[in-house]
Amino acid sequence: MNDKSEIKTGEVSRRDFIKTSVTAAAALAGGNVIFAASAKRKLKVALLGCGGRGKGALANCLEAARFVNGLELEVVGLADWFEDRIKEPAGQYNIPASRCFTGADAYRKLLETDVEVVLMATPPNFRPVHFEAAIKAGKHVFMEKPVAVDPPGGRKIIEAGETAQTKGLSVVAGTQRRHQRNYLRTAYAVEHGAIGKIRGGCIWWCGGALWYNTKNPNESDADYMIRNWVSFTEMSGDHIVEQHVHNIDIANWFIGHPPVRALGFGGRARRRTGNQFDFHSVQFDYDDDLHIHSMCRQINGCYNRVSEHFIGSEGATWGDGSNMDSSKSIEIPDFPSHKDPYVQEHIDLLRSIVDEKPINEARNVGESTLTAIMGRIATYTGQIVRWSDLTKEGGQWYDLILRPSAADFEEGNVTAPPDDVAPIPGRDA
Numbered sequence: 533m534n535d536k537s538e539i540k541t542g543e544v545s546r547r548d549f550i551k552t553s554v555t556a557a558a559a560l561a562g563g564n565v566i567f568a569a570s571a572k573r574k575l576k577v578a579l580l581g582c583g584g585r586g587k588g589a590l591a592n593c594l595e596a597a598r599f600v601n602g603l604e605l606e607v608v609g610l611a612d613w614f615e616d617r618i619k620e621p622a623g624q625y626n627i628p629a630s631r632c633f634t635g636a637d638a639y640r641k642l643l644e645t646d647v648e649v650v651l652m653a654t655p656p657n658f659r660p661v662h663f664e665a666a667i668k669a670g671k672h673v674f675m676e677k678p679v680a681v682d683p684p685g686g687r688k689i690i691e692a693g694e695t696a697q698t699k700g701l702s703v704v705a706g707t708q709r710r711h712q713r714n715y716l717r718t719a720y721a722v723e724h725g726a727i728g729k730i731r732g733g734c735i736w737w738c739g740g741a742l743w744y745n746t747k748n749p750n751e752s753d754a755d756y757m758i759r760n761w762v763s764f765t766e767m768s769g770d771h772i773v774e775q776h777v778h779n780i781d782i783a784n785w786f787i788g789h790p791p792v793r794a795l796g797f798g799g800r801a802r803r804r805t806g807n808q809f810d811f812h813s814v815q816f817d818y819d820d821d822l823h824i825h826s827m828c829r830q831i832n833g834c835y836n837r838v839s840e841h842f843i844g845s846e847g848a849t850w851g852d853g854s855n856m857d858s859s860k861s862i863e864i865p866d867f868p869s870h871k872d873p874y875v876q877e878h879i880d881l882l883r884s885i886v887d888e889k890p891i892n893e894a895r896n897v898g899e900s901t902l903t904a905i906m907g908r909i910a911t912y913t914g915q916i917v918r919w920s921d922l923t924k925e926g927g928q929w930y931d932l933i934l935r936p937s938a939a940d941f942e943e944g945n946v947t948a949p950p951d952d953v954a955p956i957p958g959r960d961a
């Protein structure tokens with residue numbers, strides 16, 4: 533999706549004075565990193581949500597195991613809302629029917645097995661409930677972004693992440709740029725003053741329309757919403773949350789904290805199903821006169837850009853380090869990384885488990901998801917929305933639960949919102 537013609541990706545582009553040092557722990561082989569040997573260990577992994585990304589994540593995890601010496605990974609279970617989604621991976625990984633679970637409580641049954649690492653790739657509205665249950669059951673987790681669609685869901689992720697920490701469990705999120713070499717190098721350079729203090733910036737996910745499904749005759753509302761989840765805010769959080777969270781996460785990471793308020797606008801022009809907007813434009817205010825302009829669009833035939841740019845008091849840089857303007861001499865570690873960040877995030881997860889040095893990204897991804905939700909509430913209502921409105925008890929949006937919620941799906945209490953009826957800012961405040 534990145535506009536390669538305009539924005540260079542790949543290596544941090546740097547002036548001669550930004551030095552590189554290669555860590556001794558890693559050797560590069562054909563673009564991949566072979567790590568030093570770890571203790572011999574077997575791990576049992578299972579997949580919750582066997583759609584496109586879930587199957588991809590499982591393949592990435594198995595590929596990652598090749599780079600964690602001494603690790604043997606076994607796929608021990610699959611869970612999905614629909615039976616037909618399970619057939620293909622069950623055949624591929626030879627999973628017996630007794631370890632394939634379907635329906636609303638499939639996650640509970642999966643968590644009752646001896647699985648040790650759960651990969652979560654259902655629509656995001658289910659993530660807080662599934663994640664909390666997995667941590668309670670003592671499982672390590674990889675969870676796809678975003679991790680919630682409403683403020684209580686985002687807060688539940690952060691709270692369960694804290695529990696994971698006390699239990700020594702590892703949690704990695706699918707915000708893969710945090711495992712991507714050029715982003716890691718840029719974050720390091722920025723943190724060490726390469727562009728001075730960040731004074732402002734822009735973040736973009738301007739791309740084309742995603743897929744959508746229409747309702748089949750006699751299909752339940754629940755099945756329809758699950759098959760068409762990228763069109764309903766109750767399921768996806770809207771695309772400012774579902775897609776743009778990646779770029780919002782970079783802003784929060786580089787700046788070091790989430791914004792304090794958001795003001796924005798958006799609208800719906802070409803969608804036929806669901807209730808999401810087609811575009812959002814939000815100014816995130818990080819306090820101290822630091823504003824980040826965020827824009828995201830899902831409309832075909834328009835100019836596309838997926839990136840981030842930051843202007844500092846002493847320079848500027850794109851999020852991936854392209855065209856860094858810096859006069860500082862900073863030694864940047866090489867951050868050994870697999871060429872595919874979707875694999876690297878699993879290498880980091882598996883290594884942290886094997887080495888018993890848990891990593892925990894629940895707060896990062898929870899805060900970035902909440903930031904995106906704050907932006908969405910701002911565009912839907914047309915009002916200023918404060919971080920405290922979502923995170924402090926008594927805040928205006930603290931108790932906002934989008935329904936049907938994950939609990940409604942589990943209780944069989946799902947009525948789909950009408951298609952093609954979107955919020956009207958000012959009126960729906």
Ligand SMILES: NC(=O)c1ccc[n+]([C@@H]2O[C@H](COP(=O)([O-])OP(=O)(O)OC[C@H]3O[C@@H](n4cnc5c(N)ncnc54)[C@H](O)[C@@H]3O)[C@@H](O)[C@H]2O)c1
Pocket residue numbers: 580581582583584585586611612613614617635636638639653654655656658676677678706707708758761774941
């Ligand atoms: N990191 C990335 O770059 C990236 C890329 C694509 C998707 N994603 C994320 O991955 C997640 C999944 O996206 P996808 O494209 O695979 O969607 P998908 O529709 O292809 O797959 C989702 C699967 O989850 C199943 N499911 C739905 N509700 C369930 C429930 N309650 N219990 C069990 N299974 C359930 C569905 O039947 C489906 O098989 C989303 O959160 C999405 O944002 C991340």
